[in-house]
Amino acid sequence: MKYELYYWPTIQGRGEFIRLALEEGRADYVDVGRLPESEGGGRAAISRLLEDAGDGRTPFAPPILKAGKLLISQTASILLYLGPRLNLVPRAEAARLWAHQLQLTLADLVGEAHDTHHPIAGSLYYHQQKPEAKRRAGHFAGERLPKFLGYCERVLADNPGGDRHRIGKSLTYVDLSMFQVIAGLNYAFPRTMARVKSHYPGLVALHQRVMQRPRIAAYLASPRRIPFNDQGIFRHYAELDGD
């Protein structure tokens, strides 16, 4: 199966959770948004899908995965589909549902991380909502981040398969996504993360281990990995990163 990923070409964003799974799963895929428009890629290719997918099942927003005739949107839903096909989730239904729940909880965390810099509207610039962003970011760092990371650390510690993975005894797409979340938080909130990381030794170790996996390391060193920047979900604004 040759997969096609449709996602914005200049940010990691939500598409990155899919890219990491495709890379680790050694999938045959094209990152369509990053192809030139002359080759049928770019933003134009995404816009065409969002205008009319042609089968009455037009997606709401990227990321979108095309797998044969199937179009799948919503990050967690794409990973639910890809997980078993890329051998990135256990076979049992209970484990797959558990993986999906953990992924959806990460999605909630990612949404809240985004809203630290856009608490009022996605259609406004950051500088148009800066006081609100500062206020929201304070609550995020003080309340939400510890709640989410404390939960993630605990899931790792409680895993009957051992604390090297969030589920079972081998790597799943949830570990890849956890890596990406920690990487994003380290980029956006370096001071905060330096201050709190000793509370989350399991997550810190997981982040390191995933980063060193051969396929992930190769991906991260390649031009396929878009650097963090000030357009994505995780953005670094020093004034939102505590004192």
Added chain:
Amino acid sequence: MKYELYYWPTIQGRGEFIRLALEEGRADYVDVGRLPESEGGGRAAISRLLEDAGDGRTPFAPPILKAGKLLISQTASILLYLGPRLNLVPRAEAARLWAHQLQLTLADLVGEAHDTHHPIAGSLYYHQQKPEAKRRAGHFAGERLPKFLGYCERVLADNPGGDRHRIGKSLTYVDLSMFQVIAGLNYAFPRTMARVKSHYPGLVALHQRVMQRPRIAAYLASPRRIPFNDQGIFRHYAELDGD
């Protein structure tokens, strides 16, 4: 199978999407949070699950469904599980994935509707974030609501199975959730909804049809349906409802 739903006893909230599916699907279920604590219910029962589910798979937050030994959290994930078991989704994998994507997109809309009254922090009262709420609500009504509802209307119109349902030719859990979203928006933003509803004739009709289904009508008229109030996701504050 006897299902147990664990959700806050005084609000519709995210639990309501599960309650509607259980009611329409004629499931044998207990709304544990609404039982007295002396019978093992109430908030205490939920807190116990969140402290330690006992199998290394402690959920992050309610709603939580207990199905035999299985615990499932995250609203969309619970519906993914319940859908086929309650005959509330077509059998084909492609249709189930499509239903799940639509549900996740509704979840995004619900999250944004919530943040109109809590744009800064869930830990603060509404009156502590009122100016920010007013600003966010304006963008919600002006940009996000039309985007989401326009999309939902379009999915209905594009459904190859006809515009009486969002998917296929019979009722799915996505229709039930769509009903709940329209009901919530009508409650929270009556002026805005009165102003825009002519743009969404399909959704208005769907809302009416679902409301009149015998089991849903019976449920809505029963004490099992908690009224909308100022603690839930959809709250009515006149100052957030345009002019």
